[in-house]
Amino acid sequence: MNTPFDNDKDHLRYVEYVLGLLDADARADVAREIADQPEAAAAVARWQAWLTPLAIEVPAIAPPAHAWESIRRRLGLAEPARPGLWESLALWRWIGVGATAVAACLLVLTLTRPGVSTPPTATAPAVLMVATIAGDDGVAAWTATMDVERSELLLIPATPQPVAVGRDTELWLIPEGGAPIAVGVFPSAGGKRFVLPRDLVSRLGPSAALAVSVEPTGGSPTGQPTGPVIAKGAIRAA
């Protein structure tokens, strides 16, 4: 007679398969069962849904820059249309990629894009630039990514600093030796996509920096920072 434990042991093959505990032969047996028997497939799917969330504990690592081109080549896909740079903001955050990894991602993207393989000269700024905007403690509060071609700046919260009710955070571009130029107010924890005016885009570069100050609701009334600067960071080529 089958005891409940025998049945259990039989059933455990499915989770043993999901975890990767089985040797090659036993693994192939279960793979066949999954293909043939809906109940086996359902049991395996249930364990996968239960256990895969553990994968978020594994640190994200930027894959080698050539990987994406290789994949496209193997699939016989045409030269890549430029992927929408901003499309996956919410996904990046959901997947838990930290600010550094985001920058690394963008680096990969830049390197895999055609036409940017030659290093930018001092007079021709990189198409993509990034800045880690950190507080005095060195902790990254926001990451900014700037796309010169599209005149866009994307601000992604990393460890944003909370601000009091009735105050706004405002982003500033600080050209070397120049006065701060207002980029705009943004929700501290939410991040924002800014469309930059042309004269502001022309000032982006390795000699400039970004800073965040706390201002009255709606932003600084004077056009210059009036509240404390809570984070800043230099701009660099991605």
Next chain:
Amino acid sequence: MPATTLAERDALNDLLRRTGTRDEKAFAALYKATSPRLFGVCMRLVGDPAEADEILQDAFVTIWQRASSFDPSRASAFTWLITVVRNKAIDRLRQRSGVHFASDIAWDSIVDELPGPAAQAEAGEAYAKLRACLDELEGQPRRSIREAFFAGATYNELAERAKVPLGTMKSWIRRGLLQLRACLGA
């Protein structure tokens, strides 16, 4: 910091679904959004960057080819994608001859690596429930199950690494899994 919203999860599901309709732009966005996490999983399983690179590429080739079979009512895109990568990596581990560990990590150091609070919040309810159920297990079963997941190792390899007899390792893991099933299915 907001936790996972349904909109964000739906966005990933949508990218995978659109990839299944041969939408190259969606495929590119999917790669960009998920490849660092998936490459991290490959690296943890096989240890070697060149091999992890091959597995990642194989996985995305498969993802493009099979995305049309993705059914969001049966699995989340996250589970579907991780499963493709893990299956490829584990198949490859099984092809290796002899015992070959992904990495030499001290057995005791793997006990409770916790992700940062942001990652935890973002992983949502499924992760929170799994964590809670794992925490109910005794130390050895919990440790063994976690290491099985992260390293994709067989019972034999795990027993060797933990320096216990094979039967002991099997009993730890099976007992833990039964308990886990009762907790997760509750």
